[in-house]
Amino acid sequence: MPTMTMIQALNSALDVMLAKDPDVLVFGEDIGYFGGVFRVTEGLQKKHGQTRCFDSPIGEAGLVAAAIGMGAYGLRPIVEIQFADYIYPAYDQIVSEAARIRYRSAGEFHVPLTIRTPYGGGIYGGQTHSQSPEALFTHVAGLKTVVPSNPYDAKGLLISAIEDDDPVIFLEPKRLYNGPFDGHHDKAVTPWAKHKLSEVPDGHYAVPLGKAAVARAGSAVTVLTYGTMVHVAIAAAEETGIDAEVVDLRTLMPIDIETIVRSVQKTGRCVVAHEATLTSGFGAELCALVQEHCFWHLEAPIERVAGWDTPYPHAFEWDYFPGPKRLADGLKRALEN
Amino acid sequence: MPTMTMIQALNSALDVMLAKDPDVLVFGEDIGYFGGVFRVTEGLQKKHGQTRCFDSPIGEAGLVAAAIGMGAYGLRPIVEIQFADYIYPAYDQIVSEAARIRYRSAGEFHVPLTIRTPYGGGIYGGQTHSQSPEALFTHVAGLKTVVPSNPYDAKGLLISAIEDDDPVIFLEPKRLYNGPFDGHHDKAVTPWAKHKLSEVPDGHYAVPLGKAAVARAGSAVTVLTYGTMVHVAIAAAEETGIDAEVVDLRTLMPIDIETIVRSVQKTGRCVVAHEATLTSGFGAELCALVQEHCFWHLEAPIERVAGWDTPYPHAFEWDYFPGPKRLADGLKRALEN
């Protein structure tokens, strides 16, 4: 099986779906001829034609709105928001429209829309190229939110998102595009080829939405996380020797409660981790769910390891990023009591 | 002392501040000559002049952006978003701009902006006149979020918000505008005049941001809530005879952790309640905070009572609204274990 980077895997998912379904089309800023600032759409316009993969004006609200109209017509649009930090102009169209059209029309119309967008830090992007806005979508009824952590899942989840009949926010951890990243920014970059989940079939396959994966089995403490932080959590476990079970949530909404409960009931301890600012982050929902479902199994408070409650500052990339050290501290605190 | 409805109290706060500070100005859709769809700005244009209180085009992003520019100039703008459901077009200006200008300019510029907006259900407004979007603001570093529950606090908190040098999202529980409401929609409407917190001084006073109030003292279980739900919680306590302590948070960000911890450590049990959809609502953050700070005092899982994870549907007003019955059930569950 070929190995792929996450970029190649995402490109392959789009390629497969463009070939399979004439109603699939892809558009966004700089994604057509140029292939996107992260090259995820490279070659697709050339291969599938100008009307299948094309550029958009710089108007995120307009591009999501147009995609909603296309979805209502019967197409399966995929749009790219160049950075998750630039999704806010489209927030009304996503929240008030895409998320609610099926409901408010009693099923007469629906919007099979996928919004792909690179999120997260680790690339010295400063406050407007590093954000993790997932919690702003998980709060909205009618949206699914997906975050892959490796090439295999990225392709399979993106195919599932495109084939899903509801709007999906598909957040791509940009720091993982070209290789797994465990938070040790001072170490040499590892290529994806060395990671087992870079083996990606060429053709069509799906990783189902709503199902978590156990990225590392363990028995001492459960880490609930997603995206880049999956690799950070594994590193923290290996480095501390703490036998942590790392659950890669993959889909945040709908959440795979069974996998979460099974793990926390087993370990009795839990750390939730994400890059997004702590307060009202998705980790808060995870804390709430875990204590609701596993209260009598918990032997210690659930620990949150997250971005600080500040914007993501350029010169403090590694002070802001919740790397293996902060995660290790969280694991230790969870085991202390 | 005069008694005021919440509308009158809010009007009085604006009036006092317009009179006190020539740099204060108020604008928004339909708020000038007409006085606003809920009449909160009634008479202000006539009294203070056309340039102090005026209408805006129907463009929420534009009106918040203009207010940001005014704030940078040195004014203290107050804008009204006609319904909280219509704040999303302004989301980018609020999140990427108002919230971050002080930080990104290292304090060179700041935005002393107050965004007032009616939120919440209970008026048969359907899905676009009933939403409670507070969690979408509490997640954003740089914003304060305030929700009053009675006329006295409404005036004092609004004055504090206007005098605050940072942007404040001021959410007004529209169902409380004209009277306290405990969720018993089938009972006769109570006027504010019968409520002790409708005694509102005419002049200037402040209720500080960041300080909760104990709306009802109790010892069996703590209810953490705000806005309309404060009254629902009190009703649920009275009706069940459960000796609940109802904490009216008043400010969600920054949160008054001391009052929360003091109460939960005392009662050992906790219910969090809000109208917003459950998942990733502000209640999730409250659960996370409480279990972080009071884990060893908790005798039962924290219960969440909230709006369902659906849009707010017109014909199901009272099925959707988390009224005294749902709150009573939550109290009972919290006491069961």
Added chain:
Amino acid sequence: MRNRSTLSLRIPQPHRRPGDKPDFSTIAIPPAGSLERPATDANHRDLIPYAYGLIRVLNEDHKAVGAWNPRLDPAVLIKGLRDMVLTRAFDDRMVRVQRQGKISFYVKSTGEEATAVAFANAIEKNDMCFPSYRQQGFLIARGCPLVEMMCQCFSNARDPMKGRQLPVLYSFREYGYFTISGNLGTQAPQAVGWAMASAYKGDDRIAVTFIGEGTTAEGDFHHALNFAAVYRAPVILNVVNNQWAISSFSGMAGGDETTFASRAIGYGLPGLRVDGNDYLAVYAAAQWAAERARANLGATVIELFTYRAEGHSTSDDPSRYRPSDEWRAWPLGDPIDRLKNHLIAIGAWSEKQHQALIDEAVTLVRETQRETESIGTLADGSRAPVSAMFEDVFAEMPWHIAEQKKAAGA
């Protein structure tokens, strides 16, 4: 130092408020028939004057004159008249029903019926409408059963929206009527996307959208214009300039500075300004724009100049902010009267027939109400089952909503 004048902030104000005499003297009304009808493939630069003129067909003598006369068969006109009369009867009845406390909310289209009705009749059945909340005339002209509309307003057990939407926020896919949003303006760029999809598929369907003049201030209107221009989408972007946006006069949306049709110019789109109370003019403009769109020449912006005769909605009292008798002074009159008078002038209609038409409409609406109320009203407990609250959030119900449904006993 230069001698500098001091700046001052200008707040636009209407020149008439409660107590003032209605005054439309500043509004220029060019004579009917004075504008040429350009070719539908004309260059947008040559069309600039149409953004500032006013396309009118019906003259003072109730004759249809000039190049824009669509030369319609009297039978076609009588259908339009009937649709407008029925729309007005429906609106009148629903407001009464609201006053009786049987429904929570209603929005009339009185005085603006021609804008929606003429459009519906001028375009093709499988073209798609992305409405605001004031185009019930479009649905009625398309033959949507009144009882379905009324059940929606009553939120009763047969409400096709299952009680999820405020009265008036219809969705009727079968009649080419997109689900109405409570959030202003969002439908306009969606219409553009729908039209792009039609072009993408090589179909021949076009989209039509309506937006209030107040709502042109939303960013979404700009996105609609921009995307329509860039991708040359087959869409007609109507601005219904009824001069009021709740309590705000059109000057608050920039209407004191220029026309709303002229907004098209900066995107390289044609903008037509049309007498919105002239059924024939609206019909002709719709035909022109539809022909242009179907010829792959892209979008047209049409400003339909009219007047909101009644309150914004049943929650509104317009006498608080404008002279209450303004409508009577409005120089472009009543679209129903004008079409009726035209039909009479060409000998195709009579006062008697007209009265019969009104009676028929009123009766039909009354009977529809009876039928609707026999199904039930929200007030007396008829509605979709509570389980409907939890359905259609997603195609398949996830576990957490299923749990909530159970908790609600639904």
Added chain:
Amino acid sequence: MRNRSTLSLRIPQPHRRPGDKPDFSTIAIPPAGSLERPATDANHRDLIPYAYGLIRVLNEDHKAVGAWNPRLDPAVLIKGLRDMVLTRAFDDRMVRVQRQGKISFYVKSTGEEATAVAFANAIEKNDMCFPSYRQQGFLIARGCPLVEMMCQCFSNARDPMKGRQLPVLYSFREYGYFTISGNLGTQAPQAVGWAMASAYKGDDRIAVTFIGEGTTAEGDFHHALNFAAVYRAPVILNVVNNQWAISSFSGMAGGDETTFASRAIGYGLPGLRVDGNDYLAVYAAAQWAAERARANLGATVIELFTYRAEGHSTSDDPSRYRPSDEWRAWPLGDPIDRLKNHLIAIGAWSEKQHQALIDEAVTLVRETQRETESIGTLADGSRAPVSAMFEDVFAEMPWHIAEQKKAAGA
């Protein structure tokens, strides 16, 4: 059934791609001096032609001609030339510094220096600029110390933004330069609000904002135009049409359909289209619009027609999407050369003086770099203390941020 043509979706494409010969033959360049200079209180309707023309002052013989000639003192022009030369030297150096890995990111303004520099020199010191990320020339013309700008780019211990912003995203209140956002377009309606505040206070300060042609597609540009028109705000809304938005040509923003200046028309604002590489033309247009604004006559939109000579930023490689030698074929030339040639033509300058000016600029920038690096670079560990990460989120630090600061050991 009518015989209908089938629709097709049109995706705009530039007529030149890598490997193609540069081709600007479709661009009409009217002769310098051919446009009248209207009174600054002219009615916007009478100004429509200016949205389609091109205001130019410098002719082929390097003479300043026509009514728009601002008739500036040679000393004033030499200052402008110096500002542009210094801007270019600064940009060149910073890109080199980025290639050396000393800073993470940089954005050049090469080829467009006149747009920002002429503006800065034409308006008053206490007027306020709401820039995008490509107006460093404005700051330099205003006399902002280069070392402060460079420390910002280096994110070192003296970075006035305390390491919080990407290189180039300056904020210099003292030089009337508003904090730059990474989010496109947000500054434009903020500038309008700032200008409204000046008018509200009865001051005489005006605001100036710059937005890329690609960014005109954002809703915020529309809001800026609309609010400026409605409240008649004293603001100048510049569109820098450098024809590229990263890899997207101006047609993706509607530039194939019409000019960007014409966007003004639909709001009842004047729109001027200006040769952006003609220092005198930019200066003159800025003066005209500033005079109009200060006379309480409101906003002007100015399209500054130029060409982005280099990549979008140091992260971009333009040879992937356009012919790499396009700039050389660009008919409006290089703004520095054109002003230099004009000064030589009027006998106020020489090639020798020019070379000396360049040398002086290069030396100044080199010395500034030395000074900056002596303070330190982010790469070698010089930066604001980590505690700065937690400050200025709010005026006063709330408990939870104080706790996080403590947890971070800061």
